[in-house]
Amino acid sequence: MSEPSDFDRPAPPAAHVARFVAAIGLLVAISLVGVAIDNRELALRRRISLDTFRADQLEARAARLRFELEERQTPQRLRAAFREEAAGPAAIAP
């Protein structure tokens, strides 16, 4: 008596198919969640990097503005301005 071929085997029960599909679905879902988490992490890292860069830029700008402010209010400059103001408009050189 010969061995039965694959075609001769009975079809798997529906429960087996469902389990297989569920397993595949679970794997796909886990993968999708993983991809989403990875994307989210990348987005956050990008944002942190951008925020750090912006903070650096703002800090540098603040230093530059502070310098310009102090430069404009030095005692010599203020004294000259007061002197001109005290002397009146006629004293200001044309």
Place this chain on the structure above:
Amino acid sequence: MTAPVDVPASSREPGPSATRLRTNVVACLLIAVWAVIALRLIAVQGFSRVLSERSARRQRTFVETLPARPGDIRDRARRLLATSIRTHSLALDPSEIDEPRRVAESLAGVLGLDADALAERIVAAHGKRFLWVRRQLTPDEAESVAALQLPPAAWHFRVEHRRVYPQGTVASHVLGRRDIDGVGRGGAEEAFERWLVGRDGRRTLVRDARGFVIDVDGSQTVEPVHGRDVRLTIDSVLQADVERRMDELMDDCRPLAACAVVLDPRTGEVLAMASRPQLPIAPEAEGSSAKDEDLGWRNHALSSMFEPGSTFKPFIVAAALDQGLIARDESFHCGFGAYRMGRRVLHDHHAYGLLSVADVLVKSSNIGMAKIGERLTNDGLYEAATAFGFGRRTGIELPGESPGRLHPLERWTSYSTGSIPMGQELAATPLQVAAAHAALANGGVLLSPHVLLQVDGPEPAYPAVVSRPVASEETARWLVQGPLVDVVRRGTGQKAKLAGYSVFGKTGTAQKQDPETGGYSHSRHIGSFVCGAPATSPRAVVLVAVDEPTRGSSTFGGIVAAPAAADILRATLESLQAPPSAGLP
């Protein structure tokens, strides 16, 4: 019809042995190829794994330095004296440049450089990985360079900090400078380097094949530690006043150099310190010589020394009084202008007869001082000079301070007994003289002068001030409120009178050495004046020294230095809001 040729079977189709042979050969070749590949893989992955990894990492990653921002320098009222702003410096990677000419022309166009010279530099540096093009670009220049769209791997900006001084040249000798590499040169920039300079950080960037940054490896990032802010005792408003007055003095008297020091005698704080000629802003300025530049860099207040002359006399009187060798009400005969000490004849400017101790100071009699010196002897004179801090550095934090010159006692002669009491045979810096007078103003306690007020931060640092009694309080008070007030009221320092304040002071006119004869010159002098107010509770001590004034009627300290010192003292008292002395007009 021809008969068919009989072809041997072996030549028509290969037999089984030939086929097997060919199969074996092909199989062997394939095995050999695979074996070579496998061995190579083993070699790359195994034996030279470390090298390969390093090479791959070098190609993919780039370690960027995160420069620490140097701390600011502020004055006592927290006004900004020095700060740092971020700039970009442009560097090339010549090994990544295929068309040096084109890159050079692009950069030269926006940076105003010589394209030929830049191209030559790039070609000369071919094979190297780094070449500065220009450092500390302006924001506009940096934007223009970025807009050129050069190959990303061929260039990069390096972030650097440029030191800027919002007050311009005010207090430049006190501040010093920070060079393009961020190293402090002179002044507070050098003295407080350990606090001002932070510690650079670094971060690892991951790049793609085209050189674009795709990621930052946060696990290897080391954050920079920025420098700490330093506050100085300098008052920048007063400093500006002092410098303006010194500029006027330079115009009026045309001296080689001049300097001014303002001290708070109660704390030893330096409120202002100015030196002329001014530190050049652009050393390469047209017409400036190396000697000018050297003079400009020097902070004369603490690095130049001169014979203090008559400004030294009060310390000898204080020592003699404290040792009981003279009495306040004692008088000395000044020989009508001439006094023989051994083989030497001393002279006064005027022929004085009997002078009280106070009048010896008020009239600045050399003969009277020589007689006091004879009472003290060389030992006592040496002890007095060292007690008031002569012959050693005051301890101020700024670099370049001179200790002055006070010869060892063994080298003193009988001449010294006459010379030292009148401020000759020793040399002192203006700061030493000011600090010693501040000791008298402070009731006989010598405080080490300092410019550091505080180092900001979570754990603030403060200056170490050394105090030492050098004269009794009673003697110091008597000297300041008696003879030294009379110097200004009716003596050699009358040009330093201030309305509303009892000013004490002492003039000094030192002869410089004649380079030809080696002796004292009769035409080259250093005029100085030290004063303070109010005499009853001194808030400020001011010293002005003028080196070789060449214009004006006189080179005497009471003429050339006293008016400037008085103006500075008035500005200081106004700045400190010191109440006027009672009972004075």
